[in-house]
Amino acid sequence: MQLKxxxxxMESAExxxxxxxxxxxxxxxxxxxxxxxxHERSSIVTVLQTTVTVVQKGEVGILGxxxxxxxxxxxxxxxxxxxxxxxxxxxxxKKMNGKELSTEEIRTIVNDIASHTxxxxxxxxxxxxxxxxxxxxxxTADLTLAMVETGETIKFDxxxxxxxxxxxxxxxxxxxxxxxxxxxxxGLLIPKTSSRAISSAAGTSDIVEVFCNVDFDANKLRNIAxxxxxxxxxxxxxxxxxxxxLIIRVEYPLGIDPHAQLLASVMSKKKAxxxxxxxxxxxxxxxxxxxxxxxxxxYAKDFVELGxxxxxxxxxxxxxxxxxxxxxxxxxxxxxxxIRILEGDAHPSSVIEKACGMAxxxxxxxxxxxxxxxxxxxxxxGQALSKFREIVAAQGGNPEIKSTDIRVGEYTHDISSKMCGxxxxxxxxxxxxxxxxxxxxxxKGAGILLHKKRGNRVDDGEALFTIHADSRAKLxxxxxxxxxxNPVTVEGMILAKLPYVSRTTVIERTFCPGPSAPxxx
Numbered sequence: 001m002q003l004k005x006x007x008x009x010m011e012s013a014e015x016x017x018x019x020x021x022x023x024x025x026x027x028x029x030x031x032x033x034x035x036x037x038x039h040e041r042s043s044i045v046t047v048l049q050t051t052v053t054v055v056q057k058g059e060v061g062i063l064g065x066x067x068x069x070x071x072x073x074x075x076x077x078x079x080x081x082x083x084x085x086x087x088x089x090x091x092x093x094k095k096m097n098g099k100e101l102s103t104e105e106i107r108t109i110v111n112d113i114a115s116h117t118x119x120x121x122x123x124x125x126x127x128x129x130x131x132x133x134x135x136x137x138x139x140t141a142d143l144t145l146a147m148v149e150t151g152e153t154i155k156f157d158x159x160x161x162x163x164x165x166x167x168x169x170x171x172x173x174x175x176x177x178x179x180x181x182x183x184x185x186x187g188l189l190i191p192k193t194s195s196r197a198i199s200s201a202a203g204t205s206d207i208v209e210v211f212c213n214v215d216f217d218a219n220k221l222r223n224i225a226x227x228x229x230x231x232x233x234x235x236x237x238x239x240x241x242x243x244x245x246l247i248i249r250v251e252y253p254l255g256i257d258p259h260a261q262l263l264a265s266v267m268s269k270k271k272a273x274x275x276x277x278x279x280x281x282x283x284x285x286x287x288x289x290x291x292x293x294x295x296x297x298x299y300a301k302d303f304v305e306l307g308x309x310x311x312x313x314x315x316x317x318x319x320x321x322x323x324x325x326x327x328x329x330x331x332x333x334x335x336x337x338x339i340r341i342l343e344g345d346a347h348p349s350s351v352i353e354k355a356c357g358m359a360x361x362x363x364x365x366x367x368x369x370x371x372x373x374x375x376x377x378x379x380x381x382g383q384a385l386s387k388f389r390e391i392v393a394a395q396g397g398n399p400e401i402k403s404t405d406i407r408v409g410e411y412t413h414d415i416s417s418k419m420c421g422x423x424x425x426x427x428x429x430x431x432x433x434x435x436x437x438x439x440x441x442x443x444k445g446a447g448i449l450l451h452k453k454r455g456n457r458v459d460d461g462e463a464l465f466t467i468h469a470d471s472r473a474k475l476x477x478x479x480x481x482x483x484x485x486n487p488v489t490v491e492g493m494i495l496a497k498l499p500y501v502s503r504t505t506v507i508e509r510t511f512c513p514g515p516s517a518p519x520x521x
Contacts, residue, residue, distance in 0.1 A: 001081070003023065003060040004058060004077060004078075006074070007061075008054070013246065015046040015063075017061065019049075027080065035083060036082075042070055088111075088117075089118075110146035123246065143260065150241070152238055154272065155274060157226060161275050162366065163190060163192065164180070167266065167280065167299070169321060170324065171201055173283070175354050175355040180192045180230045185384050194235060199252060201441060202331045202435075205234035211401055211405070224394045228390050230391050233395075240268070262289075266280070267306055275312055279314075279316075279362050280316045296318045323426040327453070328447065339388075342384055343403055352379070409446050409447070411468070411472050417464050423454050423488060426453065426487065427486075435467075438474050446470055448468070451465055
């Protein structure tokens with residue numbers, strides 16, 4: 001049937017078309033069926049919705065991205081025909097039943113995901129099947145390569161190519177901004193692509209975007225990396241493994257991250273940029289993606305073995321993740337903290353130790369002796385800062401950037417301790433929730449600045465952390481949420497007291513020494 005193309009300014013996870021109910025009856029389709037829409041330049045398969053008001057008889061409404069990818073002119077006559085459900089649905093059912101998938105079956109599923117052929121429900125079924133039944137290492141390797149095949153790949157003139165990745169789950173982990181310039185200043189090629197935040201307060205790309213551009217196509221990324229030795233780009237703009245970005249949209253509301261999919265997500269993007277040496281940071285502890293050392297070791301083993309199948313030398317570092325890395329959480333706050341360290345600030349030491357440790361692993365893989373010590377020398381000498389500014393300039397930012405240039409949220413509120421003692425616990429997820437309530441990562445200046453971390457001494461009324469926001473309304477929203485949470489817990493040296501009972505009264509005493517009081521053990 002020939003129908004007039006009509007753009008509908010809405011988006012959906014899958015390609016979606018809308019037909020008037022009379023036209024749908026004539027074609028022989030109903031809600032949820034597939035139709036193929038084609039004209040002389042291209043064709044797409046869409047999931048169908050029907051209406052009696054949104055489009056008129058003789059029109060086909062096409063939502064957002066589907067219309068752009070198809071490319072018709074307004075009111076252009078295009079052909080709409082019924083088509084069958086994709087074959088990959090049967091393969092998803094096979095995995096739901098716990099069976100192993102062949103290489104071709106996996107390739108078919110990934111191709112249908114990348115082409116937006118699967119509905120959101122079908123994609124959810126795929127993610128759920130992986131979460132419940134998993135994949136063996138052969139399936140995971142096939143999944144990784146299929147995801148590479150559906151997107152852009154980059155071939156650099158220089159070799160070898162080095163890369164770094166953190167699997168996430170630990171807030172404040174802004175070390176990429178330090179690792180990349182250290183490694184590039186050492187003469188190695190590290191074209192780092194990163195993600196934006198999904199459930200965190202700031203992805204690396206959200207942080208870098210505070211002070212320079214992160215959106216590049218493959219050719220621009222290649223030019224930046226080859227001219228400076230490094231890059232700090234958003235992987236989504238380069239179109240590396242696009243099926244992964246669609247899968248992530250389903251994982252987020254479900255709150256799941258299947259093991260095989262996480263492995264394939266990381267390794268497909270590294271394979272796409274031609275990485276030959278890869279260092280992986282696996283934060284472990286309560287509140288992270290990997291809560292136990294046993295699980296972290298299993299991840300490390302699988303990353304190394306998967307790397308061998310893909311021709312990538314992988315080394316993993318299992319890192320402490322039970323409290324934030326550094327003191328800043330949120331795009332601008334983290335950018336400022338990282339740049340201060342590049343400028344020579346010796347604090348927070350946790351950021352410096354972790355950044356130099358991860359950079360040192362890559363320098364070791366590059367054949368340099370005493371990699372971590374060499375990384376520290378590059379950082380302390382100012383070479384890393386010079387390289388960072390070179391990369392920022394190549395990405396359209398200020399070549400003389402300083403930490404004082406970074407604007408953080410002007411609306412602030414301190415959350416203070418209600419007792420004296422020592423910080424004995426920090427809940428990562430609650431801190432992230434507060435930062436997001438304040439507007440992070442969309443509002444670049446929003447976030448949390450920690451004043452106290454685990455083991456630090458606290459006086460009654462002393463600030464534990466400060467909430468930053470770009471608007472008064474969002475600050476109030478975060479303050480309200482903070483009343484429900486207790487993300488930083490303080491405990492005195494005395495864990496419990498039993499009341500002294502006299503003949504006439506019950507006495508409970510609390511002792512809080514002042515600044516001049518003697519400090520005991």
